[in-house]
Amino acid sequence: MRLFAKYNRVNLITTVIIMLFTGIIYYQAISWILNNQKDNDLNVEEQEIFNYVKLNQRLPQIFESNDQQITFTPAKPNSVKREYINTMYFKKWNDDNGRRRHKRDGEFEAGRGLISSVTVGDKYYKILVVESKVETEDLIRIIFFITISVILFLLLVLLVINRLILNRLWKPFYSIMNELRLFNITDNKEIPKLDTAIDEFKELNRAVLVMTAKAKYDYKDLKTFTENASHELLTPIAVINSKLDTLIQTENFNERQSKILNDLYGAVSRLNRLNQSLLLLVKIENRLLRDQETINFRELLEEMIAQFEEIFQDKNLKVTYTLTNKEIYATRYLAEILLSNLISNAIRHNYNGGEINISLTNESLVISNTGEDLSLPDEKIFTRFHKSSASEGSGLGLTISRQICENFNFSLNYQFQSPFHIFTIEFK
Amino acid sequence: MKILVIEDEEGLRESIEEYFSEAGNICETAGGYQSAMAKINLYRYDCVLLDITLPEGNGMNILKTLKENNHPDGVLIISAKNSLDDRLNGLNLGADDYLVKPFHLSELMARVSAIVRRKTFNGSNLLLFNELTIDLLAKEVKVHDMPVKLTRKEYALLLYFIANKGKVVSKNAIAEHLWGDGIDMANNFDFIYSHIKNIRKKLMEAGSNDYIQAAYGMGYKFTGQ
Numbered sequence: 193m194r195l196f197a198k199y200n201r202v203n204l205i206t207t208v209i210i211m212l213f214t215g216i217i218y219y220q221a222i223s224w225i226l227n228n229q230k231d232n233d234l235n236v237e238e239q240e241i242f243n244y245v246k247l248n249q250r251l252p253q254i255f256e257s258n259d260q261q262i263t264f265t266p267a268k269p270n271s272v273k274r275e276y277i278n279t280m281y282f283k284k285w286n287d288d289n290g291r292r293r294h295k296r297d298g299e300f301e302a303g304r305g306l307i308s309s310v311t312v313g314d315k316y317y318k319i320l321v322v323e324s325k326v327e328t329e330d331l332i333r334i335i336f337f338i339t340i341s342v343i344l345f346l347l348l349v350l351l352v353i354n355r356l357i358l359n360r361l362w363k364p365f366y367s368i369m370n371e372l373r374l375f376n377i378t379d380n381k382e383i384p385k386l387d388t389a390i391d392e393f394k395e396l397n398r399a400v401l402v403m404t405a406k407a408k409y410d411y412k413d414l415k416t417f418t419e420n421a422s423h424e425l426l427t428p429i430a431v432i433n434s435k436l437d438t439l440i441q442t443e444n445f446n447e448r449q450s451k452i453l454n455d456l457y458g459a460v461s462r463l464n465r466l467n468q469s470l471l472l473l474v475k476i477e478n479r480l481l482r483d484q485e486t487i488n489f490r491e492l493l494e495e496m497i498a499q500f501e502e503i504f505q506d507k508n509l510k511v512t513y514t515l516t517n518k519e520i521y522a523t524r525y526l527a528e529i530l531l532s533n534l535i536s537n538a539i540r541h542n543y544n545g546g547e548i549n550i551s552l553t554n555e556s557l558v559i560s561n562t563g564e565d566l567s568l569p570d571e572k573i574f575t576r577f578h579k580s581s582a583s584e585g586s587g588l589g590l591t592i593s594r595q596i597c598e599n600f601n602f603s604l605n606y607q608f609q610s611p612f613h614i615f616t617i618e619f620k
Numbered sequence: 621m622k623i624l625v626i627e628d629e630e631g632l633r634e635s636i637e638e639y640f641s642e643a644g645n646i647c648e649t650a651g652g653y654q655s656a657m658a659k660i661n662l663y664r665y666d667c668v669l670l671d672i673t674l675p676e677g678n679g680m681n682i683l684k685t686l687k688e689n690n691h692p693d694g695v696l697i698i699s700a701k702n703s704l705d706d707r708l709n710g711l712n713l714g715a716d717d718y719l720v721k722p723f724h725l726s727e728l729m730a731r732v733s734a735i736v737r738r739k740t741f742n743g744s745n746l747l748l749f750n751e752l753t754i755d756l757l758a759k760e761v762k763v764h765d766m767p768v769k770l771t772r773k774e775y776a777l778l779l780y781f782i783a784n785k786g787k788v789v790s791k792n793a794i795a796e797h798l799w800g801d802g803i804d805m806a807n808n809f810d811f812i813y814s815h816i817k818n819i820r821k822k823l824m825e826a827g828s829n830d831y832i833q834a835a836y837g838m839g840y841k842f843t844g845q
Contacts, residue, residue, distance in 0.1 A: 426700040427629050430722035434635035437725035440788045440838055441642065450836035457792045457838070464722055499799060502773070506811040532800075 226328040234306035269316040272309040279305040281324040364393040422471045469588040476595045489518045496531045513550035530596045533589040560612040567608035621645045624665040626656040639725040653677035667694040687714040694735040724793035726784045733783035763826035781842035790839040
């Protein structure tokens with residue numbers, strides 16, 4: 193949930209609850225005030241009746257009125273208690289009222305009544321004065337609706353303003369987030385310093401800058417170490433290699449000795465390749481190999497396939513390829529390594545008599561090969577030193593291949609569609 | 621051939637010296653910048669093997685001195701740096717070839733032979749070996765004037781063997797020479813065997829002696845005087 197949504201939700205719930213409470217209190221208060229006023233009116237009316245009775249010693253004449261009804265009923269003396277009541281007020285419709293229908297000449301409305309008593313001569317009367325409350329209720333309703341609309345309007349305005357302001361306020365945050373998401377430790381691009389007046393974001397920006405700079409520094413340090421270590425290894429490997437070459441000139445080896453020497457040769461050449469791969473990886477990541485040119489990828493691919501000819505034959509591999517003309521802008525050296533890696537993988541992980549299919553189109557290069565009938569772990573195979581137990585490779589081939597692809601803005605992906613392991617390079 | 625090896629790493633220097641001397645070449649060595657400078661100013665060599673990362677000075681300066689004085693010595697740079705810039709820099713300064721450490725001695729020998737051949741034969745492009753005649757420009761091989769059709773790799777392999785005649789050349793070295801070190805078909809060199817078999821068959825059918833011998837399962841040896 194976004195901070196903004198969370199904030200809005202809390203904000204909204206509290207506002208609605210407070211608004212409901214205020215509404216109820218408000219309604220009650222207005223009702224109470226208006227009821228009081230009605231009661232006062234009723235008092236005045238009562239007083240008028242008392243005055244009239246006092247003056248004329250008889251009950252006043254009852255006349256119809258639109259908002260007031262007075263009834264007198266004889267009652268036992270002192271049986272009536274003076275009180276205000278909420279009651280119904282029967283409102284008669286005029287003859288011209290369109291709603292007037294058969295047997296219905298009026299309707300009940302909410303009313304406020306006063307029960308009182310008066311003694312005229314020796315007769316005791318119960319007085320009931322009822323006034324319609326329709327108008328006060330209308331008033332309350334109008335006041336209530338106006339208030340509610342104002343509150344709702346206010347809420348809406350607040351919401352919009354919040355949204356606008358919060359969005360603007362949080363802009364630096366999202367921009368930092370975006371930079372972090374795009375951050376690549378191998379890149380030379382720095383995270384830009386942010387121009388914001390808000391302290392929290394300034395601090396965040398500062399922290400991010402320091403952190404990324406440190407990460408980059410550490411990474412560079414590590415790379416320098418790898419590079420130096422690999423360089424330092426080259427000379428001893430060269431010495432071992434040359435000593436082996438010298439040793440085999442010394443004639444007369446028995447079978448056991450030559451087997452040992454062969455193994456030594458194999459190990460040294462693996463060590464060398466591993467070392468070269470590490471160096472190459474550092475170089476690609478440092479973007480040290482820049483001299484890009486337009487390469488006829490088809491020709492290069494044909495050359496590579498020809499290079500591997502004997503090895504295909506040796507393993508009885510059936511190689512089919514369909515190539516269209518495709519030019520890429522890349523470093524030739526790296527393009528060669530990329531193709532050589534992918535093709536030698538297709539050979540190495542193949543079985544005797546297997547198949548390799550190579551297809552080059554304008555959009556992609558697809559190299560698929562038969563092999564172990566089991567999907568490889570999709571992303572893991574591109575990590576350093578991941579290799580199957582049977583593999584004789586350095587475990588860096590695919591890492592290097594992917595790095596090269598990234599260098600040229602290509603993508604390299606793996607798929608398994610039984611029985612084929614498929615590597616796809618998509619040119620973008 | 622008269623060779624000067626400028627290399628600060630003693631083990632490597634000795635191996636190179638031994639390998640070249642045994643093949644009947646005159647091989648001198650220099651272990652540092654000063655002695656190297658002294659030697660190239662006093663003597664002339666068919667080829668100078670130059671390690672450019674010397675502790676006392678930059679090997680590139682030695683190359684510059686050679687070229688500034690118009691010395692005709694061939695120069696092969698040996699470097700631990702496999703960077704394109706260094707390679708181009710060296711070649712632009714007039715080096716004849718550039719070999720990255722680590723390398724096989726047979727590869728070094730083949731490269732040096734090629735340089736010296738280019739220098740001494742001065743435009744002539746025929747390499748003669750007993751009954752074999754190799755036209756380096758047309759890449760044609762003849763036995764007693766009878767043409768032999770070799771594939772590109774077989775031809776390269778034959779040249780490699782002739783440069784390293786009398787030496788046991790390991791299968792690894794052959795594989796790296798023919799397919800480059802990018803190809804790591806480790807411990808599976810059966811395909812080399814079929815190449816060798818083909819060359820022998822073709823040469824012998826054309827009437828040549830059988831020069832190529834297997835050497836204890838480790839490699840092959842091109843024998844011949």
